[in-house]
Amino acid sequence: MAGTRIDHALPQIIAHPDLAHIWVASSLAVSSTAASAAARSVKAVQAHGWQVAIALPRPEGGSRAAQAEVADALGLREPAERNLDALADQLLDLPESWPGCRALALIVTIDKLDNPGLLRVLSDRSERLLRLDGFQLETVLLTNGTTA
């Protein structure tokens, strides 16, 4: 079952100003723990036909820790957790590694938007997956109130 538009499932999110398929929800994480904010988002997008992967990187972990959590959440093989080129390559295998899924929401809690490499990879590959395979991958960043 294909998902509807992700911003219909999560009306609070706004599109990233520069990167397609990347969404930011600063209000969702305010005044709540990252995990509970993620849990509420999961229910909302699942109700709209999306499958969900959740990455909860440690706020102090830095960009590689965030990458590692994303790779783990999506079920990617090593060295995707430490090599952006490997991560980019394996993202194109998501239709096989998530059988039956045609719409995947990646929910990432993130303290600030300081990981341009990872976000660009996710954006580029999401566009390619959609264009070549009709597979929807949308990334929702639950930020701690930090502006995009």
Add this chain to the structure above:
Amino acid sequence: MKLNKPQGLAIIVLIACAVVGFAFVSLTGVANTGPDTSTITGTSASTSTSTSTSTSNNAAATGEQQPPSGLPSCDINDLPATALSVIEDIEAGGPFDYPRNDDGTFGNYEGLLPSESNGYYREYTVETPGLDHRGARRIVTGGDVSEDPDYWFFTEDHYESFCDFTASL
């Protein structure tokens, strides 16, 4: 057994020749004519210093020219057999075994290959027999014409290291 004087002299000369010959072989490696059992090596962000030094020393010793990429070179004959059919597919302009993945842009996000404009590098899957997924082996090409690349690179560890080869099948 008792030797007479000419026989003793001949034995000394033979021993001297053997010693000189052994020393020559040891210093020049002339006797190392067996098959090349070296494995394909590459350079990575974490090991580039030591590998580059080693490669540079080897190149200096053999008089070889360093490839333009600065990466270690590998012989096409040392690549996995499955790589050769991929090279043929690339030079034929496809079709490819993995249409969604192959002939797509390689981002060079980690910067292990020389910096070029977006779209300069392309990537291709080299299958690893026995695996039920695409494995870690890839060919990356560089150039403006995908069927006739200027540069060829091979990685066997999913872009953690590369070597540079010439595709003259």
